[in-house]
Every structure is written in structure tokens, then in C-alpha cells.
Amino acid sequence: MKSISEINEKIRAGTAVVLTAEEVVKMAREQGVRETAKRVDVVTTGTFSPMCSSGAFLNFGHAEPLIRMSGVKLNDVPACAGLAAVDCFIGATELSETRGMEYGGAHVIEDLIAGKKVHLSARSYGTDCYPRKSLEAEIGLSDMNQCFLFNPRNAYQNYNCSVNTSDRIIHTYMGTLLPHMANATYATAGELSPLLKDPELRTIGIGTRVFFCGAQGYVAWEGTQCFPGYTEYEDGVRSYSGATLALIGDMKKMSTDYIRAARIYRYGVSMFVGVGIPFPVLDEDLCAQLSKGNDELFTEVSDYSVPLRSRPVLRTRVSYRELRSGTVEVDGKKIPTAPMTSLKKSRDIANELKRQVQAGEFLLTEPAAKLPLDTTKHVLHALDDPQ
């Protein structure tokens, strides 16, 4: 048994043993979980995947004469200005009014992080205290006050593998799915994926420090649609899914090496978000979870040609090892697989986080509060809902 403060002492002293999730899987197989738990202090994870529920709060600073912005566009992408005078929130998936799906909020965020200027166009109705009615400006990240990413739903614990059984090509947020199950896509970094490694959220909570797009960010809250749970198979093996995180972090410290805009054909704009979480190896139980490899982590294959709340599940218990092999078997047919998550970038993040922990630049945190494990899932009943 180790405590987080003991591990932090070792990190400060430069003596902590830090492994990436891929490395710890290998070590546990060679030396056993007990030995690994004794020897390893921290395990780093990483993921780099399109995460639509992302966006940024920006504060422009005040202009002369003063304006209370009621309508804001950045490079023709509308931002939500229903906040105080010069605050706004730009959502990653918001589309440009002039370029449509070619450019969106995620591109504005990427351009700003890359150090580029964007065109701000603001409108107002004018008040006695804020008389100005319009404003145009070219602004960059360094010209503004606080700019922080606040992503309501990131780092999905697990995600399904998608296929299309229909006879036409479909364009989804899981990519282009060819007819008659001619391809399958999946979007989780498997054994590197943060929330699969502490599936019961023992060490992650509100206030946990995380690697967030190159900056040190924090878990702000449970993510939206955070419904932690698991499926138990006949042999007692559990497959966890459903947990998500709301993350916050300083845009000015981020790097486009770890955050990029994504254009998903005929779906829209999304954002590749790079997240890494370091886990303290507190005991053998946690070490056993951290050591789970791609052959012990599972998802299911869903049919995306059915655009309903519950899509038909065509196969359960598909391991990430199988998905990574290049094909997945469904109904006796071998279907070529392709990831949406960059394994290369996920690895880069786990390695960079390992370097930062080893260098004493990144300390672990005791959560300020636990995340709820018993959230209730609600659905939306439209007025025209037949049920």
C-alpha cells in the first residue's frame, strides 16, 4: 500500500518509478502483478481522439468606447456571447457561416493555440454604460485575458466499434462506414486509454490534475452523460464503460502537437483532444486494473445504419487486441478495422507525461471530491414522441 503523498515525495526526490500503460502491461505479464505493484509508483496513460463536446471561454478585454457584446463571431464562426460584456464561449463543433463544414469552432481554437490571429466581429444593441454597437478586430491568444478550454465531455472510458449493415455508404462521427459491413471503425486507445485503467474511478475525481492538450489541466466535474457501469460476462470478466470527464485548462499553455481541429466528412467539425492521466499505483488491486492489456479490454460492435437511441449490437466482447489486428469478425465475416483515435499521439502523450512526472514537473493529486458512480440516465421526450 502506498499513498499519493508518498508517491509525490518520490517524484520530488526524482526516485519515482514511472511506466506508461503499455510498459506496465508488459511488466505485469513478465513479473506478475504483485511484484509490479511493489516496484512501480506511477502509470501514465494517453488518448488523442475526436471529442465533440469541447470549447473555450475567451475574454477579449475592454475596447474604447465600451461594448457589451451580444453577438460574437470569430473568423465567421458564431460564439455564444450570452455572458458578461466581453466574455464568450466558442464551441468546437460550431460551423462557419461562410465556409460551412470546412471550418468551425475547433479550427478557431487550433488557430489561436498555433499563435495565429483571428478576426473578431462583435455586435451590440448599445446601453448607457456600453454605448458601442459594433467592433471589428484582429486578435491572438496573447492579446486576450483568460482563455481556457472547458470541455464538458472528454476522455470517454470506452466506445463501441461501428459498422454499417445497410446497402448505402453512411458518413458518421465514427467516419465513413461502407455498406454491407465492408469496414469497421473504433475510437479508444485500448490499454492506453485513461478511464479504462481505473475503471471504478478510485483515484480520479474533481480536481485531479491531468495532461490536457500539452498544458496541466484539471478534472472540473463529472463529464456530461457520465454513466459509469459495466457488463459482466458469464465467466465473471467485467467490461467497463460510460464514465466521462469535464476538463478545464489554460489554452495559452497548450500546443497543437496535442490538440487539433477535425473535419468529419458530412458530419461536421470536431476536435482531436489529447488527454493523459497519471495513476498512482496504490495497491495490487489498482495495479491489476492498470496492467490490463488489449486482450482483456472489451467493447461491442454496433450497427450505425440504425439511427436510433439504442443501435443494434451485432457482437459483444470484442477485445482491443482483435480490433488492433486489422480485422474483426462479425457473423463469420472478417471486417477490416480502422481506428479514429491516433495510437501514435496517444503514445506520445503517455510518454511525455511519463517524462514530466520523472522530471518532477507533474505531481499527482488527491481528488477534492469523488465522481458519482450512480448517475441516472435520462432520455429526451419530444412532443412528437410516439411513446
Added chain:
Amino acid sequence: MEKSVKIQLSFHPVDTEKPLVHTFAARFGLMFSILQADISPDKGGRLVLDLSGEESAIEKALQYAAGQGVDVRVLSRVVHWDDKVCVHCGSCTAVCRSRALSLSPDTAMLSFDNARCVVCEMCVKACPTGALTVELSR
């Protein structure tokens, strides 16, 4: 002058029995590799070839094919992959039937084998970062 071109031949059902590719090699002295073939005698189909040889011989061979009632299209567009823009997600590999685009099992990095590319351009749409574009070849 030696030259290499990618061409697509579209056959009508009645033309599928003609030994066209053999003629390219035997009569015009061209080297060929078949990049994609989808032909059946009752339906016709298409054949994507990489032809190399003397430029004048290629021209004559293509004229010969057109004279045989085969629809000839020179694939003059090439796919360009910009590895600096690429994030190695692998979304493009989902639609690349010719397997020109693949992820290395070791490094997890994307690689692009231009020789296998049939310029279907599916990857250009599937790429989320704009790392794959189509250019006109010389």
C-alpha cells in the same frame, strides 16, 4: 522517353474477352501491374493498371484500346500525403480498399504507398485534418 502512367479501363460486357493486357505487353512492349480488377463476363467492369514503357508506345497502346471500344481514362490525379499535417489517427485507412494507406503495427504511424493508390479519392474526404489532398500529376 520512359514513362509510367496509371490508367483505368472500363469494359462493356461484350469486350471482356479481348486479351487487351496481353496485347499491351506483347505488341507494345509495355510493363504493367494490375492495381485493381473488377470484371465479370456478363457485366463488364473495370481494370486499373500501372503501365510503364516508351511514352510513344503507351500512347499507341491507349489508342489501340480505345479503338477496341474500351473506355480509357488516364488517372492523372495523384494523392498527396502531408505527414506534417497528419495526426496518424487512421481514419483514412477505413476507406482505403487498395491498402495504399496503412498504419504500421510497430510505430502506429501512417504510411502511404503511392504505387498501390488507385486515386479513388475516398481518403481525401475521410481525412479529418486535410493531410490528404489531390494534385494534378505532370
